[in-house]
Amino acid sequence: MRVSDQIAFLAPRRSVLDRREAIIADLADLLPPGCLVSDIRGLVPFETDAFIAYRQLPLAVTLPETTAQVAAVLKYCGRYGIPVVPRGAGTSLCGGAIPQEDAVVIGLSKMTRILDIDLANRTATVEAGVTNINISEAVMPEGFFYAPDPSSQLACTIGGNIGMNSGGAHCLKYGVTTNNLLGVKMVLFDGTIIELGGKALDAAGYDLLGLICGSEGQLGIVTEATVRLLARPEGARPVLFGFSSSEEAGACVAEVIGAGIIPVAIEFMDKPAISICEAFAKAGYPMDVEALLIVEVEGSEAEMEATLTSIIEIARRHGVTTIRESQSATEAALIWKGRKSAFGATGRIADYICMDGTVPLSQLSHVLRKTGEIVARYGLRVANVFHAGDGNMHPLILYNINDPEDAARAEQAGNDILRLCVDAGGCLTGEHGVGIEKRDLMLHQFSQADLDQQMAARAAFDPQWIMNPSKVFPLEGRPAA
Amino acid sequence: MTVDFEPQSEEEAAEIVRAVAERSARLKLVGGGMRGIVADVAADAVLSTRRLCGIVSYNPAEMTMSALSGTPVSEIEAVLTERRQMLAFEPMDPRGILGLTGEPTIGGVFAANVSGPRRLSAGAARDHLLGIRFVNGEGAVIKSGGRVMKNVTGLDLVKLLAGSHGTLGLLTEVTFKVLPLPPASATVVLSDLNDAEAAGAMARVMAMPYEVSAAAHLPESVRGRFLGGALPDGPATVLRLEGLTATVSARAEKLAQACSVAGPVAVLEDGASRKLWREIRDVAPYADGTERALWCISIAPTSGHQLVAALRLETGVDAFYDWQGGRVWLRMEADPEAALIRRFIKALGGGHARLIRASAAMRAATPVFEPEAPAVAALSARVREKFDPKGIFNPGLMG
Amino acid sequence: MQTSFTPAQLADPHIATSEQILRKCVHCGFCTATCPTYVTLGNELDSPRGRIYLIKDMLENDRPADEEVVTHIDRCLSCLSCMTTCPSGVNYMHLVDHARVHIEKTYKRPLGDRLVRAVLAAVLPYPGRFRLALKAAALGRPFASLLKRIPPLKPFGTMLDLAPSKIALASAADTPGTHRIDGVKRGRVAILSGCAQPVLRPEINEATLRLLARLGIEVVVPEGAGCCGALVHHMGREEQALDAARRMVDAWLKVKEEGGLDAVIITASGCGTTIKDYGHMLRLDPAYAEKAAQVSALAKDITEYLASLDLPALERKTLTVAYHSACSMQHGQKITTAPKLLLRNAGFTVRDPGEGHLCCGSAGTYNILQPEISEKLKARKVRNIEATKADIIATGNIGCITQIATGTVIPILHTVELLDWAYGGPKPAMLEKVR
Structure with missing residues (x-):
């Protein structure tokens, strides 16, 4: 049994499947050579993203090079009611880019130009396929950076970041994508190209930009984005705090924030996560602790000292056993490399599914303990590595994907954990998105009326429900198309 | 201003909206008796959130607060100050420039996305809004967002409602992030x-x-x-x-x-520093007791001064700059010159101009909000229709 | 990642190895970002993750290779940048090697392609034939542009472009035997003479012999050596590659028996990556598995070996060197700091070009077989190198030297040539015009 049998996709539109050959021929006319994948062999690698529990082959994959080509493909798909699934780098952890049988994938991986860097206004305008880290690298020599830093920033694209309203470790201080996005050029389902926002700090009219950010490719396809750049701080230093229990580390985080101290980042790793990350990055994490916090402070030397002193004082009250300041830029880079590679590095020991619930800080220790109990009940293991400062948890449920029963147990444990997060006053997803993974849990967080209103807003953009239609909203209870 | 409805609860507010919607009447939504925005709204009845009042929950350790939408900003700030916290986006108090005496409400602040000087570094009101409850145009109570800092579950109606000036729904409760007051x-x-x-x-x-x-x-x-x-x-x-x-x-x-x-x-x-920034926030130089047209302009920071220089060649203006030059407070000597200003903004790479204050005659003759490009305006109209199908909320406002 | 192989399939040790590799991949996508072909072409099928998926699908279904799969596997440079990036530790090298063998066994290439590959496999690994071919190339150069206009013959045109205009005579450095040392003997090593390198740049091994001799290291050029097999290995010609490996193992171990051996010195990092993998390549050959592992353990890049010799620090020079780390050096062998430290220690100012992780497009025979992509990568590499405003480019692989030299006027040398000069050897002829 293929694992994908476990989740339902929308029933493919017969009218689309029957016209497969004609659609492919038409798409080939709309695009330059090398921008269309329709061969069955070539489609297979597009059947999933970084959420490998489910898979589905698309009808075709288009890789346009310009906004005009994106518009041409969308106009065509809009006219014939062909579902469209946007794809950036395919690093979604919730199956946001998993296609469906009758869908044309629009991949933005060929749109990788940096169009404008305006340092006086501190903005960068880039095509949607530019990777997150490329933006920061492009402005680093001049002392700037782009703040949101999802752990997959090496590979993930700005278009995908906007689709999921991505966060990252440093969002504790700088906010997530929506707080750093100034404008987009995007294409609607019918091929209409619109521009929202620009270099000004706020835009006219409704905050459509805010609605689009995090809309998971359901409202249109962003092809260009203007983002805010920030000046690099004078200095930045990650410090490692080791604890003999997860509860102590969690309580320490809550007290730091409660004391009004907001470091740039507070990251949490438990023992399994520490050993996984150390195996890849060799960052020198302490291996004799049960839980580790990476706290990054920044500013001038004096500022870092002052902030650290307060944090150390709090950490001592919570029984910190190890405190280690990074001594060099290389060491700091390794500490972050290890943390940011945590999910991938987990592949060394097992398959995993990654949860993304956010809980109020006061609930952190409770939810950590409960998570351990849930996973144990299903006879599985868990590694925890997450953004503790804003309560955004990432339990990695370890399992064997080649064992269907194990996979089913992992899925159920994941659902239980997410319900736990919502019941603790939090939400299903803090930064990865609902995608297909959490779609059927939406009614645990929202009422049908809440979802009806969201779907109504969605329909204002895509009345035919062709944009990434199997995602986000439960398949039952949708308005008749 | 006569107020027709002053619901004391969310249910009551929803009932009123349903009843109004049934009659296909039009409703003007106001906060604590402030007009708050310069545009005139012709409606059959006025609903005030004034009695939807009170802080629902405040958790200083988690830096979040929930309040009913009619809660006065002053009350919220007093409670926050006690715990050395603040609304980091620094909402302005518009009473000075508008010559009004009402009480700004927290719902009004978010409905108008009012942000002050710290917007440059800490974000706008919308960036601090974590969750909302609102009544849509059909009288249904809807919630969106939550009370945690990071939340991407479902479409972000929170951002959409922020700055929608009560045209998409009646905010009943807002949950927002607060930050430590800098010592x-x-x-x-x-x-x-x-x-x-x-x-x-x-x-x-x-x-x-x-x-x-x-x-x-x-x-x-x-x-x-x-x-x-x-x-x-x-x-x-x-x-x-x-x-x-x-x-x-x-x-x-x-x-x-x-x-x-x-x-x-x-x-x-x-x-002195705190006093100065309060005055900048509240646009003190133009709290002059007049009705002279006052614009709030958003533009790329390095273009603000170019706009003012270009206007000076054509008409009498006075201006000062916030947000690194990207927010221009522009007072006109006489005519609002909406078309001229908007043409220049476009020529300088885009942005928008909102008329904050003007005489009744000027208001009647001038589009208060920046007109949007046709495709965007059409989209916005479709969005509005999905929240308020009968067009009962604040008709005429925002396109 | 989920795999679905039958127990019968897994009985094949090659499949079993590949299955273990596939199981480690969690499809996170990090590898796409640092893959030169994905960065250039923007199609996931031309990324490691896409290729892994193509390979998995092909192997699971026990299917002969087809055009679509071959197209994308062929575009892989085997630069192994993905392996540096991969947090999960997926051994892409062994997986793609397996796929190439599978392709070679199950896929019939078009005639032109077969011809080109046969010529490359029959000429490049043999210095005598290669030297002759280059002489012929000098005569054939006027026809390069004509050849490039006939698609199946295009690679021949590219070969003519890449061929140097002057061809060196066979060097004494390649003559089998033991090279004398000056003073006290501090060690004994064997050296890989190689195939293409001694023809294209005999200066590299000459410099190596001089420098090692001055340092008291006895160097043996073994009898019966030759090409290490890397070139044909990357073309999927498994038997030819394994034969080469066995021959080299025999040759070096004979040296060891005769008088001990501290290391096998390799001056082309492309070869080094393969030799260090002999242990894996010959793991299923009971007669050679253990011996091959011994050789792999002895194999050292020249810079890796020199770093262990404690060379004295020299006075600062005015010359600035852009250090281009060959993919086989940084990704294949994970040697990243030693060459730069040696150059700095010898007094050079060393600069790192931007996007250092990206391949220059040489990649063995890649620049001949995939000229369009190779040209784009070369241009990008040269742009990044020239941005450093360096006087000299240093690198550790003959392929990169040949490739980059056709794109820039900045002289490009092997690291060891600069080190030999700094520590008392003659100034490299190529630097005559440099201050």
Whole structure:
């Protein structure tokens, strides 16, 4: 049994499947050579993203090079009611880019130009396929950076970041994508190209930009984005705090924030996560602790000292056993490399599914303990590595994907954990998105009326429900198309 | 203003909306009796949120607060100050420039996405809004968002409702992020720069690692109207630093040093600094008791002064700049000149102009909100229709 | 990642190895970002993750290779940048090697392609034939542009472009035997003479012999050596590659028996990556598995070996060197700091070009077989190198030297040539015009 049998996709539109050959021929006319994948062999690698529990082959994959080509493909798909699934780098952890049988994938991986860097206004305008880290690298020599830093920033694209309203470790201080996005050029389902926002700090009219950010490719396809750049701080230093229990580390985080101290980042790793990350990055994490916090402070030397002193004082009250300041830029880079590679590095020991619930800080220790109990009940293991400062948890449920029963147990444990997060006053997803993974849990967080209103807003953009239609909203209870 | 409805609960508000919708009547939504926005709304009845009042929950350790939408901002700020916290986006108090005496409400602040000088570094009101409850145009109670900092579950209706001026729904409850009140504040004043030089200086300063939390330029024409005339002579480019006491003075010193090549530099200490930024926030120079047209313009920071320079060749204007030059407070000597201003903004790469104050006659003749490109306007109209199918909320406002 | 192989399939040790590799991949996508072909072409099928998926699908279904799969596997440079990036530790090298063998066994290439590959496999690994071919190339150069206009013959045109205009005579450095040392003997090593390198740049091994001799290291050029097999290995010609490996193992171990061996010195990092993998390549050959592992353990890049010799620090020079780390050096062998430290220690100012992780497009025979992509990568590499405003480019692989030299006027040398000069050897002829 293929694992994908476990989740339902929308029933493919017969009218689309029957016209497969004609659609492919038409798409080939709309695009330059090398921008269309329709061969069955070539489609297979597009059947999933970084959420490998489910898979589905698309009808075709288009890789346009310009906004005009994106518009041409969308106009065509809009006219014939062909579902469209946007794809950036395919690093979604919730199956946001998993296609469906009758869908044309629009991949933005060929749109990788940096169009404008305006340092006086501190903005960068880039095509949607530019990777997150490329933006920061492009402005680093001049002392700037782009703040949101999802752990997959090496590979993930700005278009995908906007689709999921991505966060990252440093969002504790700088906010997530929506707080750093100034404008987009995007294409609607019918091929209409619109521009929202620009270099000004706020835009006219409704905050459509805010609605689009995090809309998971359901409202249109962003092809260009203007983002805010920030000046690099004078200095930045990650410090490692080791604890003999997860509860102590969690309580320490809550007290730091409660004391009004907001470091740039507070990251949490438990023992399994520490050993996984150390195996890849060799960052020198302490291996004799049960839980580790990476706290990054920044500013001038004096500022870092002052902030650290307060944090150390709090950490001592919570029984910190190890405190280690990074001594060099290389060491700091390794500490972050290890943390940011945590999910991938987990592949060394097992398959995993990654949860993304956010809980109020006061609930952190409770939810950590409960998570351990849930996973144990299903006879599985868990590694925890997450953004503790804003309560955004990432339990990695370890399992064997080649064992269907194990996979089913992992899925159920994941659902239980997410319900736990919502019941603790939090939400299903803090930064990865609902995608297909959490779609059927939406009614645990929202009422049908809440979802009806969201779907109504969605329909204002895509009345035919062709944009990434199997995602986000439960398949039952949708308005008749 | 006569108020027809003053619901005391969310259910009551929903019932009223349902009843109004049934009659296909039109409803004007107001906060605590403030007009709040310059546009006139012709409606059959007025609903005030004034009695949807009170802080629902406040968790200082988690830096979040929930309040009913009619809760006065003053009440919220008083409670926050007690715990050394604040609304970091620094919402302005519009009473001075509008000559009003009502009580701004927290719902009104978010409905209008009102942000002050710290927007430059800390984000706008919408960036701090975590969750909402609202009644849509069919009388259904809807919630969106939540009370945690990071939440991407479902479509972000929170952002959409922020700044929608009560045209998409009646906010009943808002949950927002609060931040620690910085223990210290100081302002570096760089004197004698013209508007263009100031724009350059502010851009350079914002590229430095000193965490300037607000940057404004006060040309000679307005300088004397701040701090009772106590700012040093000449145009003043003012740069605010906030944080721990020791670090603020260290940063102020470094920043002053860095700025001294451009002109004379002075540093305002805590008290004067806080007062100055409150005056900038509330647009004190134009709280002049007149009805002269006042625009709030958003534009790329380095284009603000170019806009003003271009306008000066055509008409009588007075202006000062916040947000590193990207927010222009523009007072007209006579005509609002909406078309001219908007044409120039477009020519300078885009942005928008909102009419904040004007006489009744001017208001009637001028589009208060920036008209949107046709495709975007059509989209916005479709969105509105999905929240308020019968068009009962604040008809005529926002397109 | 989920796999679905039958127990019968897994009985094949090659499949079993590949299955273990596939199981480690969690499809996170990090590898796409640092893959030169994905960065250039923007199609996931031309990324490691896409290729892994193509390979998995092909192997699971026990299917002969087809055009679509071959197209994308052929575009892989085997630069192994993905392996540096991969947090999960996926051994892409062994997986793609397996796929190439599978392709070679199950896929019939078009005639032109077969011809080109046969010529490359029959000429490049043999210095005598290669030297002759280059002489012929000098005569054939006027026809390069004509050849490039006939698609199946295009690679021949590219070969003519890449061929040097002057061909060196066979060097004494390649003559089998033991090279004398000056003074006290501090060690004994064997050296890989190689195939293409001694023809294209005999200066590299000459410099190596001089420098090692001055340092008291006895160097043996073994009898019966030759090409290490890397070139044909990357073309999927498994038997030819394994034969080469066995021959080299025999040759070096004979040296060891005769008088001990501290290391096998390799001056082309492309060869080094393969030799260090002999242990894996011959793991299923009972007669050679253990011996091959011994050789792999002895194999050292020249810079890796020199780093262990404690060379004295020299006075600062005015010359600035852009260090281009060959993919086989940084990704294949994970040697990243030693060459730069040696150059700095010898007094050079060393700069790192931007996007250092990206391949220059040489990649063995890649620049001949995939000229369009190779040209784009070369241009990008040269742009990044020239941005450093360096006087000299240093690198550790002959392929990169040949490739980059056709794109820039900055002289490009092997690291060891600069080190030999700094520590008392003659100034490299190529630097005559440099201050």
